[in-house]
Amino acid sequence: MSTVRPKSVGGGKPFPTQNIESGTAKAEPSLIGRQDIGHGVWSVEDCRATRGEPSTDISNRVMFAPSLDDELSRAIRAHELMHSKVSPTTEQFDAFIARGIASETAMRVVEELRVNYLCESVGLPTKEHLVDGGELALGERLASTGDWAGAVAMTIATTNTAGLKQLLTGVRRHNRAWGESLLAISKRAMREIKKAHKTGTLGRTQEYDGLAPYGFTHTERLGEWVDRLASFPPPPPPPKGKSGSAGKDGDGSAIDSVEGSAGGHSNKGVTGEDGDEGDKRGNPHTGITPSGHGGAARWADLRVERCTMPKVLHGAIGKKRIATNMGRRPRRLHRLMTDPAKRVFDRTTRGSGGMVIIDASGSMSFTEAQIAKIIEHAPGCTVAIYSDKNRDEGANFWVVADKGKMVESLSGIPYGYGNGVDYPAIVWGVENRKHKTAPLVWVTDGGVCGYNDGYSDLLAMQCLNYATKHRYIIVPHIDEAITQLGKLATGGEARSVYPAMLKQAWRDHMGNLPMP
Amino acid sequence: MVAIKEGSLPQCWQDFEDCLNAGIDRIILFGPSGIGKTYAGMNMGNVEAGAYRLVCTEDMTNMDVTGGFMPSNNGGFQWLDGSALKAWKGNGSIGGRLIVDEIDKAGGDVFATLLAMLDSPESASFEHPETGEVVRPRDGFSAVMTTNIENMGELPTALADRFTVRIRINATHPTALLRLSEDLRKYAVRMADAGDDRISLRAFLALDKLRASVGLPRACELTFGRRAKQILDALAVDGVR
Numbered sequence: 001m002s003t004v005r006p007k008s009v010g011g012g013k014p015f016p017t018q019n020i021e022s023g024t025a026k027a028e029p030s031l032i033g034r035q036d037i038g039h040g041v042w043s044v045e046d047c048r049a050t051r052g053e054p055s056t057d058i059s060n061r062v063m064f065a066p067s068l069d070d071e072l073s074r075a076i077r078a079h080e081l082m083h084s085k086v087s088p089t090t091e092q093f094d095a096f097i098a099r100g101i102a103s104e105t106a107m108r109v110v111e112e113l114r115v116n117y118l119c120e121s122v123g124l125p126t127k128e129h130l131v132d133g134g135e136l137a138l139g140e141r142l143a144s145t146g147d148w149a150g151a152v153a154m155t156i157a158t159t160n161t162a163g164l165k166q167l168l169t170g171v172r173r174h175n176r177a178w179g180e181s182l183l184a185i186s187k188r189a190m191r192e193i194k195k196a197h198k199t200g201t202l203g204r205t206q207e208y209d210g211l212a213p214y215g216f217t218h219t220e221r222l223g224e225w226v227d228r229l230a231s232f233p234p235p236p237p238p239p240k241g242k243s244g245s246a247g248k249d250g251d252g253s254a255i256d257s258v259e260g261s262a263g264g265h266s267n268k269g270v271t272g273e274d275g276d277e278g279d280k281r282g283n284p285h286t287g288i289t290p291s292g293h294g295g296a297a298r299w300a301d302l303r304v305e306r307c308t309m310p311k312v313l314h315g316a317i318g319k320k321r322i323a324t325n326m327g328r329r330p331r332r333l334h335r336l337m338t339d340p341a342k343r344v345f346d347r348t349t350r351g352s353g354g355m356v357i358i359d360a361s362g363s364m365s366f367t368e369a370q371i372a373k374i375i376e377h378a379p380g381c382t383v384a385i386y387s388d389k390n391r392d393e394g395a396n397f398w399v400v401a402d403k404g405k406m407v408e409s410l411s412g413i414p415y416g417y418g419n420g421v422d423y424p425a426i427v428w429g430v431e432n433r434k435h436k437t438a439p440l441v442w443v444t445d446g447g448v449c450g451y452n453d454g455y456s457d458l459l460a461m462q463c464l465n466y467a468t469k470h471r472y473i474i475v476p477h478i479d480e481a482i483t484q485l486g487k488l489a490t491g492g493e494a495r496s497v498y499p500a501m502l503k504q505a506w507r508d509h510m511g512n513l514p515m516p
Numbered sequence: 517m518v519a520i521k522e523g524s525l526p527q528c529w530q531d532f533e534d535c536l537n538a539g540i541d542r543i544i545l546f547g548p549s550g551i552g553k554t555y556a557g558m559n560m561g562n563v564e565a566g567a568y569r570l571v572c573t574e575d576m577t578n579m580d581v582t583g584g585f586m587p588s589n590n591g592g593f594q595w596l597d598g599s600a601l602k603a604w605k606g607n608g609s610i611g612g613r614l615i616v617d618e619i620d621k622a623g624g625d626v627f628a629t630l631l632a633m634l635d636s637p638e639s640a641s642f643e644h645p646e647t648g649e650v651v652r653p654r655d656g657f658s659a660v661m662t663t664n665i666e667n668m669g670e671l672p673t674a675l676a677d678r679f680t681v682r683i684r685i686n687a688t689h690p691t692a693l694l695r696l697s698e699d700l701r702k703y704a705v706r707m708a709d710a711g712d713d714r715i716s717l718r719a720f721l722a723l724d725k726l727r728a729s730v731g732l733p734r735a736c737e738l739t740f741g742r743r744a745k746q747i748l749d750a751l752a753v754d755g756v757r
Contacts, residue, residue, distance in 0.1 A: 028746045039705075078749055081749065082753050085754060118756050
């Protein structure tokens with residue numbers, strides 16, 4: 001999808017390749033229109049019906065599709081036509097990547113699923129005929145090399161095609177437990193895509209709130225789920241004496257049931273019929289579920305303002321004493337006996353600073369005095385507060401303490417409105433800390449909201465994933481913030497006390513898996 | 517290729533309309549066939565005084581252009597005006613419009629006569645062979661030439677000199693589209709200028725008529741031949757929501 005082939009240049013010796021068997025059935029993408037971009041004439045080139053050769057470059061309107069008059073070629077042509085109808089252009093795709101909600105790979109594989117499902121929905125037979133022939137070997141390779149993320153990606157990409165059966169058979173030959181988990185993932189993916197189709201927006205190409213095509217937001221939402229699935233450790237092998245129930249080698253019955261397995265979706269992850277089954281089998285991946293919301297939820301632009309900071313703050317977080325063999329007052333006399341280097345004196349190390357990001361939205365109900373209290377307990381830290389008014393003007397992120405100084409008063413800062421910039425704010429914290437080892441603290445109640453929007457679990461998971469990846473200490477209220485900052489100030493180890501809403505978001509998406 | 521946003525008057529037709537409104541009286545419309553160039557020439561702008569069409573072929577004679585004698589009921593001969601002369605005369609008070617299709621296909625004699633008839637009003641004149649009357653184009657006379665030639669450099673110099681405004685028509689005119697069922701209009705617009713793959717409005721009109729009696733798949737087969745399957749698949753994909 002959306003790739004441009006380099007044209008050969010010069011008159012170098014070409015590598016001998018098999019001639020393409022040409023037919024007369026040429027794809028007709030010029031007939032297809034969309035609402036987000038203007039119509040234009042396509043250039044359609046012939047290619048072989050093998051994975052990697054057909055492609056659709058929407059930006060430049062170039063399509064490579066086989067022209068033979070057989071069912072496989074027809075399915076590939078339909079697949080590429082559907083890309084031209086609903087998939088994003090290179091620029092649009094870049095915009096989705098920049099949102100940071102789902103990875104590029106995850107969105108690409110989910111897009112394959114969306115495209116194949118939409119083909120089926122209009123009667124084009126991708127399910128029966130779309131198969132490369134290399135899936136069996138690919139499945140074997142992925143399982144034998146332990147490439148769990150690759151296996152998840154390929155499972156999603158081949159779901160609702162004839163290739164899935166071959167892929168899972170290949171996987172099962174080396175790892176039965178993986179096969180079972182991947183089948184469950186495939187079933188869940190199908191249910192989610194069907195659910196999205198029922199909203200009537202799965203193939204929509206309109207622009208919404210600056211994002212287009214709208215239908216791709218479903219891809220993004222499911223891509224975020226695929227990222228979580230892929231990043232979680234692969235399933236353990238089943239206990240001895242207990243064989244998996246799904247799919248013996250070469251038996252496609254389990255896969256065949258994917259289509260007919262539509263059931264009620266449960267965001268609890270472990271309560272649906274699959275969930276129960278998954279737990280009994282010890283399959284943790286059935287607990288990892290996609291976000292129920294998403295759409296075009298987005299963050300507001302972060303507009304940073306550095307406030308005037310006339311007030312001096314004494315102290316520094318992370319300052320501590322370490323033993324040394326030079327000094328005036330020996331404090332560690334016991335080391336005369338135990339330390340060959342006789343380090344009986346103390347040396348004070350400077351704190352590494354820190355970054356405290358405070359959610360100052362209305363739901364936090366902070367008073368000025370409370371915020372000031374947090375700032376005072378975070379000496380040497382950079383402290384910033386954020387709140388967005390859902391207007392595209394004025395600052396929504398204020399640096400209120402930095403380099404040992406803080407603001408005199410918060411009276412001029414319009415905080416106490418919406419969130420809007422939770423994710424950009426914590427990203428700013430990571431990018432602007434003085435040292436990589438500087439502690440990061442995020443004070444939030446977990447009520448994560450996008451621009452001009454209510455709570456979004458998709459955005460909440462994005463924040464949670466980012467914050468835990470960068471070792472943010474997440475605390476829900478002022479008292480806990482002061483407690484943890486106090487620990488940091490004395491060189492202790494702080495820990496996250498997750499707010500209830502983030503815990504709920506985790507449970508909804510990751511089942512009973514422990515929080516990081 | 518100009519990207520065409522659906523729902524608005526395509527730029528090429530806007531250009532044509534602007535030229536007519538500005539009083540330009542010699543215009544070439546060129547582009548793919550079956551897109552409505554002749555239809556627009558016959559109908560757009562002020563055609564109160566009549567629009568007269570002349571389809572050029574190698575075998576046509578000057579009689580088609582200026583007129584000629586034809587046997588009459590009383591056993592004699594009667595002069596009948598050709599299209600160009602009719603357009604010159606218009607409705608008697610203002611000149612009409614002459615639409616010349618495929619002028620590049622006219623033979624040498626006819627071409628020379630057409631050049632004379634399309635000359636500037638000060639130079640153009642025709643002496644009636646029967647009455648001796650000198651006929652000149654009336655005020656308001658205009659000429660629209662249509663051709664499928666894409667490269668305007670291929671036009672004879674004398675003709676190119678008379679028609680300085682040339683507009684490439686790459687979109688079906690919205691009025692012509694009204695003859696087509698609503699669900700097929702967007703496809704006619706998209707395929708009007710699709711290069712080698714283009715499908716003319718006429719083909720869609722045939723499809724529209726056929727599908728009412730034999731159904732879409734059969735109508736597609738009859739209209740598009742071996743392209744039918746691919747076109748049906750593309751229509752299915754385009755219908756996705």
